[in-house]
Amino acid sequence: MNIPESAPSDTDLRSWLRARVAHYVQLDVADIDTTTALTTYGLDSVYALILCGDIEDHLELVLEPTVAWDHPTIDALARHLEETLAQGSPSGESR
């Protein structure tokens, strides 16, 4: 399991998210655009919940399960996660 020593950089997070999304929708990472709505790739509401669980485990954060509903692109999601990490996870305490 990936235990981040320090908060991952924005680019790290983006590429990790891209890789996760690519994994779920079974596309090449290169085909995943970070500004496109996740639903365009067929990541429906249920998938968004799975993605949330992955992020929680990866960053050791507790998030609203609907985080990907409210931040529906990789860029938006990464930005939100960055802010959350910077603020010391306001939406939940670190586990």
Next chain:
Amino acid sequence: MKVTEPLIDTGQVDLAGFDRALGDPADPAALLSFARSAELDRGERFPADICRELDRMGLPSLYVPAEFGGALTRYDELVAALRAVARRDLTVAIGHGKTFLGGVCMWLAGRPEQARELGADIIAGAPVSWGLTERGHGSDLLAGETTATPEPGGGFRVHGEKWLINNATRGTLLCLLVRTRPEGGPRGFSLLLADKRRLPADRWRPLPKVPTHGIRGADISGIALDDCPFPADALIGEQGAGLEIALKALQLTRTACTALSLGAADQAVRLAEEFAARRELYGRRLVELPHVRRVLGEAYAALYAAEIVSVLAARSVHTLPEEMAVISAVAKSYVPTRVDELIAACGELLGARAFLTEVHEHGAFQKLERDHRVVGIFDGSTFVNQHVLINHFPVLARGHQKGTADEEAVGRTADLSAPPPPARLDRLSLLARGGCGFTQSLHTASGELRAPASAGEVPARVAELAEELTNSCDRLHRELALIPPASQDVQPEAFALASRYEQCFAGAAALRLWLHNRTPGEDPLWLEAVLTYVLRSVRPPGQPTDGEVFDRLFDARAAGRPASPPTSVVTW
């Protein structure tokens, strides 16, 4: 549509033409349409007009053996015709087909002129009913209380009620099981043909129509007889032979009744297939979802297993009459049960459309689901038929060990290229002394697969499945031998063994069907699917079954590749 020339007549049975003439039920103008059936069901009205048209097409002549003036020379043809009607509307098939049940005792035991007379009535369109059951006794025929007292000058005086009888009111004639010895017992019952046209009108009356869960339009009623005089020539067969004749007749009727299940399964599969192909869900068509394809693939396998048992059971009347006690019990227990399951699985795909009575082909599915539940109940319930099978465990076990099967007869049963030999109804027996040829000859059958499998003509997987079935069947028979002879305290385990036996029978029949009808280069996909399907219920728990063969079966059918056993004759 009106048919001028009968399609079924003595010496000429045009089943394909008959099926075509019945039309597509989705077409409201067809003789049997979903729209019309729904309307009759809602109004609980008997489909009298439709039955009259079936009479005109000549269907009743298929209920009468050729020797008595009808067109019945092959029981598999009877199954195919009833299935074709049931595929459109089960209520019609049950309402019309009852006449075959009503006549069978006569064909088995009546005097030739008596039988020819009944045959003429049937061909002329007279409905004939069969009164076995009474209020409060269910399937317990020996408890029957309707008595026939012999009169000094010949003839009988009949008193009592027959109840829950299909066509008791519509029937012009009724074949009745009556008690002719006050103490009853196996030789205490006889059969009488009640000809309502000749009975004094003040001595009998129809009992009211019973409202039923399904087949709402059918005439499920009864008859009350009040010291009603019957002429001496109403007796069918010997006095005191009634129970034996009825039990042999049930071997034929139970076999024929499986056709009703096949028609229901055809319709259920069609409704589910069409829905799955059209329905959009989660942005794709239902049929693209893997679990939907699996459900349909399994439904095909279930239908194939059921139709193979049904069709080969019907052919066994000609080739293996001595074994019909076992074969008919297996067929009547196995086929309706599998089809009930198939209907439930298809219904789950349809969801609300299997519940609403007006949407999706006029609510055909919910009607079919209700209608079909009667097939496992009437003419001997699954419980009763498994009881018959359990009674045969000792002879099945013994026969399996000795291996006395008439393999040639088994082969003739399965070889569809040749018409079966004439039926020898006189060789029907209440006990299948030698056991059952299909299961006994599994060793030979799976052995015949070995060579083509090692030559690569047949997938090794299929030969392995056949081998596994053979071994399972041997193991099962060793267990059957350990069951104490059936007393009244039959334990639940015996019923579980009976179910397993039925699956082994179905697998053996499928294997035989393939062996005797294969064409070079043919993909035995349907066989693989049926063997996988039956083995799932035969294997000890803890050995999961891989279901991917059902997906391949679905794909093959969806692509229009031939993937059905030769028993499949479905057209619409």
Next chain:
Amino acid sequence: MIDETGSRDAQAGIAGPEDDPATAASIEDLAAATIDTPTTASLNDLEHLFGDPWDPDNPTGHAAVLAADEAGEMLAAGERLLDGYGLNAEFVPPELGGRLTRLDHLIEVMRVVFRYDPCLGLGYGASSLIPAVNVWAAGDERQRRRMAEVLLAGGRAVSGYHELAHGNDFARAEFSALPGDDGRLRLNGRKEVIANARRAEAMVLFARTSDAPGSRSHSQLFVEKADLPAGAPVHLPRFHSAGMRGVQLGGLEFRDCPIPADAVLGAPGLGMETALRSFQVTRTALPAMTAGILETGLEVTARFANERVLYGRSLAGMPYIGSILADAFTDLLICDCLATVTARSVHLLPGETSLYASAAKYFVATLLMDAMDALSRVLGAQFYIRDGGYGIFQKHLRDLAPAGFGHTARVACLSTVLPQLPRLARKGWLDDTQPPAGVFHLGADLPPLPFERLSISSGGRDSLSASLSAALGSCELDGELRRLVLVIAAEQADVRRECAALAPGDLTVAARPEALRLAARYAAVLAATACVNIWLHNRERHDAFLSDPRWAVAALGRIAERVGRDPGQRPRHVTERLSAEVLSRYRDRRGFGLSNRRLPG
């Protein structure tokens, strides 16, 4: 029965039948055994209002219920009875003036209604409960107050989710509520197969409120009929159905219909979330209530077996018939255990209920339908007759069908559970944090219903599943029951291993059947976990039947079979104990559920 001194038959863990004639439980035992809850009194009131179901002159008995069903109408006498009882108050939280304090109590009350007439259960009860729960979960002060007022005044509410063209895929609902020129929302579209559509004073409608893709484009709207312009909505013709024939299924059509701006429940865009949260309450409650159908099914079948003579002997005395009765009874107890534990979890583990509610809905509905089918085969031809002494059975069987496809179809429930499983396999199931013991203590106090804490994801936690291995740690668990718990634990381990290996494509609606089956197997293990823990935690109740491990042995055996594991040969005395219990409960007029309550008549 277990020897009081603590010495047990080490081999079987349960003693032979000679120790425990099924009829041994005395009336005193039974009285003490009745699970005492604050609603026992009101439950008894309700039972007495309904009266003896077998009395042909009872206006709310089986004969009257059947007649209403034949006519395709609601049972008017039943509706009056429930008006008088104030059933709607059961759906309203106490702070709003109602009696909805506990989900397990609500289930018990509604189960009585379902036992008599499922049409009343759905048409009078559940159809109002579903929209109400949405309002309790997401409504503001005014909306909550208004919904409570409508219900407490005896009014009806409906929920409009369903559109025939989209089934369970309600995210694709076309029904829309978009702002008009005046800023007010305009409703457009239709909702179909809605119970009580014509009779409702208040409605909760699920509508698209944004054209944007994604999961924030829908909202629920709380609309009162009185606020709609004249002529709206247009009522679609009634949908007739094979079961629940008395329930008026209708449809609503809106054409550019303005509604007040404050109709949105919560904030705009929360529709999916609100639905997924409040469905946890209703997916738990509805199948549990519906178990009343199987109770009636068992009663009718026991009555038939008791009365019928076949081949010169009583049907009830035939071992095979006894085994079918025993199996159906066992399945009812399994349903009860799973439903009760799930209902109590809504109070005690609201963060995890997203998992349990869908699993329970799938499993309970499946068991109920299979058990009723099995019982119908005992009744034989009598099952097929719509009148006479047993005609009520076929009505209940028909009425059960919506349990399978209604309020989220079973396969859709599995699709809800499945995506949560890989994460649990990686993490949650390795954590042995135990649930509060209160989830297993029948009747014990519960905190208020925490609507606001229901979450759409369990966040990788599943403490109920952890209680299976905890049960194995109990020294009370031995013999046959311990052996079966080990069988279930092996299944649990297999499920975990297979879930950890699931491919991403298997977590969607396009999952392979084997993957969906994993969710079903998870549900089965959860049910077994509930059964063994209910047995362990309620042995001090002085209910001779409940503390006898044989019912739990039978339950775990049935569940093991369902998931394709070998439960081993069930000792004959186990089956006999259960079938004898069915017949004695029938003869003593006691309910067939865990609560073992006395019934009127």
